[in-house]
Amino acid sequence: MSGVPVAGILSGVIGADAPVRLIAYDGSKAGPDGAEVALRISSPRALARLASAPGSLGLARAYVAGEIEVDGDLHTALSALADVTLHSIPRGRQLRLARQLLPVWLRHRVPPPDLEYRPPGRLHSRARDRRAIAHHYDVSNRFYEWVLGPSMTYTCACFPTADATLEQAQAAKHELVAAKLALKPGMRLLDVGCGWGGMVMHAAAEHGVRALGVTLSRNQAQWAQAEIARRGLGDLAEVRHLDYRDVTEDGFDAVSSIGLTEHIGKAQLPRYFGFLYGKLRPEGRLLNHCITQPRTPLTRRLDPFISRYVFPDGQLEPLGHLVSVMNDAGFEVRHEENLREHYARTLACWGANLEEHWEAAVAEVGPGQARVWRLYMAASRLGFERDNIQLHQVLGVKLGEQGSSGFPLRGW
Template identity: 80%
Template structure:
């Protein structure tokens, strides 16, 4: 006898979760008073699960509206976080697969158009440009809805539990400025500068001559216009440029905030060597990036993140990054983990998206808005559960006779 759809999904997610499942065939399972309801709206959802088990199939079904979540999506992901097909007995897996297979054979749904498929040699300049454009050249207006006035798309640093997102982003920029010992008249290179938040902070708050580069044309245009609006064009500049094409050298400091994740492990050594070559002796590098919490034999990016969010992105453990920095010529002076701060940052971005949901959908479409809603909630959970981390690593290019330029204590 063919099993009801809700019972089939219930087999996968478990019988004891606080989630209600309601399916298109009228079947239901789970507690009646559940705060989160998972609605299976179409047999195409089962076809997607059959063709791509795990997060990719679920994401495709959610992005296309074939699965709906009533209630808080973060709460739904939190409840489902420990559910995997590996937790089902092999015999039951076969029965579930057999039930879903006819749906795939009947519908064979194509992947949504939003999936990224960059072409060319991985981490070549051309392919990196495609990957960055996929995520960042979406809509500056959309990002304003999500990020807020700071337009800063990296982990904030919350001085207190009650700090606002804007206060926390300003605190992050100031923390980096302090670690780099920025002072009036110095020269800063900010690689992967986004919408120019660090560049403008360095110029406005510390009188630094700051150059930012980004592969996103939309970011560069927005940032340069904002620099001019604030009257900072005498000190600050943002260029649409690959960091590898920066010709200037002799910088006092380099900041890399959220770029290393896009570099690729095979390019890490040349990446850090290039940054070291842009610095004067006793110049400092602050590398701020998402990391893997442990060293694994096989490191795979979640397929949903790889297809929809950060194509070609790769995460490395902090130990490997420090080793690569050290081998490239940096002495490591300080390191810290801001994992919990990134969870708070993502919660704030998620709240901004929900508050501006209708406007965001009007700007980029419901499918893309769903991608951002899903990935921010999932990433928040990842940081909370220590599946991913955020590290700042401070290094210095030593001068003659091993001089670092650091004070005896502190930065």
């Protein structure tokens, strides 16, 4: 590839019309001079990564490793590169790029960054699920406090107004779930995949509900139990480090699953919804809140960057499939709501929090991990904005005798 400008090669990857300035280590440049953002390719290792993984994964590896820098806002850069970041580049172009970069790959090839992770074991076995959850959620509670803010809520918020703060929006989300579940004092709530216990504590503090949360993350459970004690909610709220499948209690008035379904896997969904159905009393309600595909995908593969760096073994399904499986498990579906735009706003807030604490975050988790999070949140925000992914809440009920639902004629 001697004599071929590096910026010209990269221009072929992202598209000649992309509004991004390319500046390469060999002095070559491409793209409009007045572009709002620029990519700086600082090492030939970045090209070697593109040779082995043309498209978004190769670019992500180079960014995580610090071989590509972004001048300007990362979300703006990804928006300009949407054809690469949201959709795979055509196979023919991938093959041409790989052939063109073969010489540089032979000289500068390196293994993927150490942060790339594929958990061992049988897919969605209990042991593998524990490893996958620990990889993402047991990073550092301090790091999550910086990114998520005081609510420590790592799920889509619900913004009551356009100028609402993240904390107001997370409180509104918890209250929305509580309203859909019709929580009242004395009721019993099971929150599966409860994270740091936000919904558990909201149900106890605001509605007098006896709430049990379970999570596979030891860090989350320890933080949540300490916070429950600090707030004086120990008589009503509890978070256990436990697989949801090992909950022995039943007869709950309500079950909330906020951000767990993405980790379950398609083959396990019937058992998952069947298990939650069995935990409810007659007329008990389930609120399932999860990220979904906007339509039935042509391939089952999650984005390779997300699956290898962020959510190992994560699987997203279209809304219709989830509703069908809920129905087949016995639930009557009463309400559905798409909060796609709210998740884009949530991610924008998390991204701003990370930037505010950037130096401390790098010191806490390392530059590579911090870059993973910066890229993941910016890319996910773009995905929700462009309808590449969605966020749905589905409300179901376990009917009582002769089809009784316990629902009013109107409302939730």
